[in-house]
Amino acid sequence: MKLFFCFPEKKIGGVSILFLRVSNALSKKFYRDTYLIDYKDGYMAKNLDEEDKLIPYNPFVEIDLEGEKSNENILIFQSMTPWSIFNNIISENARVIFWTCHPNNFIPDLSFLNFFGDRAKKLFLKTFLFQYYKKSQNFVKYLHKENSLFFMDKAALKNTTYFLDVSIENPQFLPIAIEKQSEENSLRPLDKMSFVWIGRLVDFKFFILEKLILDLELLASSFSFDLKIIGDGPYLKNLISLKSKVSYEIHFENEIKANQLDNYLINNCSILFAMGTAALEGAKLGIPTVLLDISYKKISKEYNYRWLYERDGMTLGENINEVSAESLDINSLELKINQYYEEFEKVSEKTLEYFNTNHNLENTCSKLLKKINNSSTQWGKIKRSKFTSRGIIYSLYKYFKK
Secondary structure (H helix, E strand, O other): OEEEEEOOOOOOOHHHHHHHHHHHHHHHOOOOEEEEEEOOOOHHHHOOOOHHHEEEOOOOOOEEOOOOOHHHEEEEEEOOOHHHOOOOEEOOOOEEEEEEOOOOOOOOOOHHHHHHOHHHHHHHHHHHOHHHHHHHHHHHHHHHHOOOEEEOOHHHHHHHHHHHOOOOOOOEEOOOOEOOOOOOOOOOOOOOEEEEEEOOOOHHHHHHHHHHHHHHHOOOOOOOEEEEEEOOOOOHHHHHHHHHHOOOEEEEEOOOOHHHHHHHHHHHOOEEEEOOHHHHHHHOOOOOEEEOOEOOOOOOOOOOOEEHHHOOOOOOOOEOOOOOOOOOOOOHHHHHHHHHHHOHHHHHHHHHHHHHHHOEHHHHHHHHHHHHOOOOOEHHHHHOOHHHOOOHHHHHHHHHHO
16 A cells, blocks of 8 residues: 655745655555655655655646556545635545645635635625535535545534535544654743744734733733734734833844754743644653634634633634633633643643644544545545536636635
């Protein structure tokens, strides 16, 4: 059996990193025959340990994966709309896995409606992009029936079922994962309280980070601390402007190199605030980690800060409008800081335990290998299906949106 991870992308991103990590782990620790389909100068290609594991991708050239045992091929993609599939890949009998690594993998870009919320987006989708809606809905139903659809967490499942009005019984989950550190947790609290944010400074991350900065100011007279923001992006200037509104120190760094990040966090981070894979970078070390949620608009209401291990469904961040307000504690941020001082070892151990149970790379690889055998969707069947035409209305929408 050969496994092909397909994600041609030149820039660094969560899926490229995930596929690279899973492929390497399957090859080295599970002794599986794995390959990456990427541009010659793509992120995965440039970071691949073995050159013969790369299948160079060119959108204008056929990629023939047929061979003596091509019926044993497994193609693994990030979930996508059926008209977005890679038609130039030839492996008719290969079984297919669609891994939903983002809540909007099956949903069109409706960011111009962010301010109006999900109800407005869904109404627009079902009214003006009805053909898109129906084809995506039927495609998701088909993949689920064929045991070929996986979700990274319950947030991705909820978004898909909400926008496409599909009922998915017994959904299959395959969580985002990274390599764990040693089993021993020797972490100790820092002498000086220092909070760290890691993540791109983009629209859906800016507003919760702004909320955190302003909420921390309310506690500045009770605690001595600083905040380190690691990341870059179009909202960097907006965040720098907030420095004048707070009395504590905020430090900015564009990037910490991957091979230096663990050591940096161990020596500089009391509590990590993050979302997505960035949250796991602290959790794998046992660093108390608060998982933040996404928002596309200013957060005026109270926000319930919660440890990563207090969240369910393996989520790495939800839409803040969808987050449950049950047991909302307006003092939740202060509570987390007090817990750090009073229950550091307990919080650290729970964080590490949660990571090992839900986001450990070896566990995810084991789950993937077990689930692969149940998939019955064939690549050639999808390519010949009625799902793959985009439709004129959506084509016009894409054209005018550009």
